[in-house]
Structure formats: structure tokens, C-alpha cells
Amino acid sequence: MTVMKPDISIIIPAYNAEETLTKTLDSIKNQTFQNFELILVDDGSTDQTAQVFLDQCYGDPRYQYYYQENAGQGVARNLAVKKAKGDYLCFIDADDLVSENYLEGLLKKAKESGAQIVLSDMFELHEDNLKIPISQRPREGSRLGYIMPTYPAKLFRADFFRDNFVEQPRMKFEDLATVPYYLYIADKIEYVRGIGYYYYQNPNSTVNNIAYFEDRQKSLYYLCDLFQRKGILEQAREEIHTFLKLRYLADKTKFETMIPLIYKRCEVCINQFLGKKGSDMFVNFFMVGSYNLYRAIKYVRGCQIDYRFMATTVESIVGSVNTQLRDCRIERVTKLRKENVISDCTKQFMNVNPADCDDISLFIFDLMDERFDVAYDGETCFTLSDAYLESPEMMPACRKRLSERLQDFSRDFDIFYQKLKSLAGDKKIIMVRMLLAEQYGDEEHREYFDEIDEIREINHLLNQLYDSVEAAIPEIITISVEEMEEYYTDREFRYGCYPWHLNELVYSEIGKMIAEKCDE
Numbered sequence: 001m002t003v004m005k006p007d008i009s010i011i012i013p014a015y016n017a018e019e020t021l022t023k024t025l026d027s028i029k030n031q032t033f034q035n036f037e038l039i040l041v042d043d044g045s046t047d048q049t050a051q052v053f054l055d056q057c058y059g060d061p062r063y064q065y066y067y068q069e070n071a072g073q074g075v076a077r078n079l080a081v082k083k084a085k086g087d088y089l090c091f092i093d094a095d096d097l098v099s100e101n102y103l104e105g106l107l108k109k110a111k112e113s114g115a116q117i118v119l120s121d122m123f124e125l126h127e128d129n130l131k132i133p134i135s136q137r138p139r140e141g142s143r144l145g146y147i148m149p150t151y152p153a154k155l156f157r158a159d160f161f162r163d164n165f166v167e168q169p170r171m172k173f174e175d176l177a178t179v180p181y182y183l184y185i186a187d188k189i190e191y192v193r194g195i196g197y198y199y200y201q202n203p204n205s206t207v208n209n210i211a212y213f214e215d216r217q218k219s220l221y222y223l224c225d226l227f228q229r230k231g232i233l234e235q236a237r238e239e240i241h242t243f244l245k246l247r248y249l250a251d252k253t254k255f256e257t258m259i260p261l262i263y264k265r266c267e268v269c270i271n272q273f274l275g276k277k278g279s280d281m282f283v284n285f286f287m288v289g290s291y292n293l294y295r296a297i298k299y300v301r302g303c304q305i306d307y308r309f310m311a312t313t314v315e316s317i318v319g320s321v322n323t324q325l326r327d328c329r330i331e332r333v334t335k336l337r338k339e340n341v342i343s344d345c346t347k348q349f350m351n352v353n354p355a356d357c358d359d360i361s362l363f364i365f366d367l368m369d370e371r372f373d374v375a376y377d378g379e380t381c382f383t384l385s386d387a388y389l390e391s392p393e394m395m396p397a398c399r400k401r402l403s404e405r406l407q408d409f410s411r412d413f414d415i416f417y418q419k420l421k422s423l424a425g426d427k428k429i430i431m432v433r434m435l436l437a438e439q440y441g442d443e444e445h446r447e448y449f450d451e452i453d454e455i456r457e458i459n460h461l462l463n464q465l466y467d468s469v470e471a472a473i474p475e476i477i478t479i480s481v482e483e484m485e486e487y488y489t490d491r492e493f494r495y496g497c498y499p500w501h502l503n504e505l506v507y508s509e510i511g512k513m514i515a516e517k518c519d520e
Helices: 021-029 049-057 073-083 102-113 158-163 174-185 210-229 237-248 252-258 260-274 291-297 335-346 392-424 452-472 504-519
Strands: 008-014 036-043 063-068 088-091 117-125 131-134 154-157 189-200 283-289 303-310 329-331 362-365 373-377 380-384 428-433 439-441 446-448 477-480
Touching: 008 021, 008 073, 008 102, 021 049, 036 049, 036 073, 049 063, 063 073, 073 174, 088 102, 088 158, 102 117, 102 154, 102 189, 131 504, 154 158, 174 210, 174 237, 210 237, 283 291, 283 392, 291 303, 291 362, 291 504, 362 392, 362 504, 392 428, 392 452, 428 452, 428 504, 477 504
Parallel strands: 008 036, 008 088, 036 063, 117 189, 283 303, 283 362, 329 380, 362 428, 428 477
Antiparallel strands: 088 154, 117 131, 117 154, 373 380, 439 446
16 A cells, blocks of 8 residues: 555554454544544554454554553653644544544534644543533633643644643643643644544543642643743733633632642642632522522632522512512422422512621623513412423513513612622623523434423523623623524433523633633
8 A cells, every 4th residue: 555645643542442442443544534643652552452453453554553561651752743644633632532524524614724733623522422512712812721722622733742842741630731732832822613522421430539639730830831831821820720710620610619729729729829818719609590500600710609599489589578479379280480489579589698608709680581470360379480380381481571562671670780780899790691402412413392472482582581680781781692503402401401501612612602701
């Protein structure tokens, strides 16, 4: 076989990968683009990794095997980069998969744009075949915070990579310690939609040990020291701060309560390199709104939701000062909804003390759950929620009730907002214009819900509520999601395919929009 100069060098570090390597190699063999070389560096495996590779690739000169004593996958990648002959470098881990058009899509975008780095979508692949998308779209004004700091799911132009080559350290999280440098110095980064990198999420892995956090701390030190050695730490200070907040210290609770010593060390590290307070790394939320808002907030890295009021209307959340609602008996077959209304009327929101909100960074709400109803019949309050009954037949009833609510909304919202403002003081208050989804499906195919007319009418009424808030409070910070292309319900959503659910990709995108507002 005549071997052409490869356009792409695929680099795979492998350690004890006999159980996963076959599927990984198969996904590469099935690529629509074939002018590549593949370099596998065996990092001292003690199983049959080498035999699996030989069985799969023997006789094809595009596939090369190298062995090294166990030194870590970063060192293995260093060796492979030195051996690579391609114009572009593509890193794939030995237990991951790529879509059939992965190489073709990345290379086409790279050649058309001249980009030094091209990104693809990433998906967490779980044992039950659940695929959770992770967006990598570059954001204007920030790269480090919103692009996954990993070598996989990217195509690097080889000359750019070698001209700025950084030896990957012999440590865990070596990609976290070095990839942000390439992202920061690149003049042009492009993103390709519709091709996927699937990385396996090991259900047996754990972060609940000191070694995990110590390894992350080491990579943090290495990253900051790298920027310092390159003479760009000062100019990159804010970018690194965003990165640390959104990627490194993703769970404040684990640091503070489980391993307080490591948490404190990270605070010292942040202060040392960036002149920031450790508390600046986290965002403490006060949230009132829908399940969709809750899911989006969870994608704000470093988030901590200190107060959460979900599945409630403005009418019921101020129920403790609404004598008509407060004095009613509350009846409904849906126990959870009944309990929420009782909770709203008896305590919770209206009783929150401003002194208890000193640590809150951001106050955020949406109005999607205004479609819930609270109806009166004499001394009895009836409450009905489509989200709990999970019945599309309830759409007309929700629409009718929402239409009736418009006349009382301003009164109730004024009570709600004045209380929220008293808690927030001069801190940010954000309103997310969350709506019902009109479509359901997946990345490749979508269709409209049968109840599309009711959905659109409900959304029209919700938009009237949002508009009334913006008109009454011009200074309020607003996030609009109506024009988002990904705004649809995942047909495989674990809690059901209904218009009041979305998909993980759009949750993550809204989360990034919220994070951007936090940083403004």
C-alpha cells in the first residue's frame, strides 16, 4: 500500500485499554475521511492492549504502535507529537468514540477558515447509552471559561501546536494544566456543529478523595506558572479567573465541607496568582422559577443555590400576605403541588431575612410557572399544574387560567419584586424569559408538539408578562432564550418529553449566558 503524507495524525495514549480499544479503533476505521495516520502510545499497559491493537491494525501502515514505561498519558502524547507527520493533530482517548464524519468535518472547517484550533461537540456517554451534550462553542470575550480544557474534541494545526509546544507534565489533569494556554494564544478558533466526540463516563469513578483535589490543585499551580513563565499572566488574569471559576472549582460544597484543607489551599493559590479572593470563584444563587431555570443554573460552574423556590406562581409565593389564598383550604389530587402552595403561604419566601442573604451573589427568576393555576371556590383553593399531572390535555386549562391571571399579575408581582429587591439590595437581579418548547426531538430531527397552538398561545401570554416586567422595571437584567436554535425538548428526556422540559445542550447554553451576566 502506498502511504500518502497524512493530513491528520490521530494520537491515542492507552493504558490497560483492552476492553475499550476495539470500539475506539472501529469508530476511527469507519471515518468518511481516510487520509490519516494513527499513533498509539502504550503507556506501560499490563493487559492485552498491545495484542488488541495488533489484531485490529496489523498490515495497515497508517497505524503505528509505540511502547513506553508507565509515565502518564501526557508523556505518551508528547512522544506521539514528536512522531506525527500530519498537518493537523487530533487527540482521541482509548475509551472514547467519534462520529463517522468527525475527521472530515474538522478538517473541512480547518482548511476553509485557516483556524489553528477547530472544536466539535462533546457528549458524555453513560453505560445506559445516555448521551449528555457539552457545548464547546467559543464565546466572544472569553475562551478559557467556555471551551472544555481537554485535548480530545479538537483539531490542532500541527505547525501552531509545535511552534508553541508545551510538554505535558507527568501528572493527572495534565490537559487542564496546558490546554488553556493553547486556547488563549490561538488567533482563530472555529467550531463545527453536527459532529460528535463521545467520551465514556465511568460510573465507578469518584472525586470523593483527597488525592483527586490535590491533583487538581497541582494542575492549577502548573497552569498559572505556565502563563507566568510565558510572560502573559498579567494580561490573561481575568481570563484565567473565569476559567478557574467555571472549570476548576465546580463544586464549592465538596471543597468546603468534605475536604476543607484542600479548599483553603486552593484559596491561597488563587490569591497568590490572581490577587482574587477565593469567594470570588463561586456564585451563590437565590432562585425563584421553573425546573428549566434550575437545570440551567446547575451548568454555571461554581454555582451554589442557597435559596430555591420552584414550581410556584407569583400569586402563591406571596400567599402569606394574600389573605384570600392564605385563609383557604388547599385541595388537589396532586400532593406535591398542594404542599408547594401550602409552603408558599405559610413561610418560605416572604419570611426570608435580608441578613440571611449576605452571601448571595445573584438573584434570578423566570415566569414560566405562571401557567400554574390557583383557583378559588368559596373557602377552598384548588391548584392544578400541568407539570405534575404531565398531561398534554391540560394545555387548554393552563392557557385559560394564565389568561385570567393577567389582570392580577401586576399587583402580585409588585409585592414579589419589592421583597426580592429588599433581599438583593444593590446585587444583580436577573430575569430569564423562559418559555415552553414548541418542538421535540434530537440534534438531527425535530417535530412540533401536537399541542402547538396551545403552546404558542401560552408563550404569547408569558411574553406579555415578561414585557410588563421589563416596562415596569427598565433596569432589570434580562436573558432572552426565544431565538435559541436548540430550544427544544429532548425526546429521550429522563423526566418525560413535554413542552416544559428542554435538553441538556440548551440548559448548558443558558447556563453560560447566566455566567456571562455574573461576570459583567
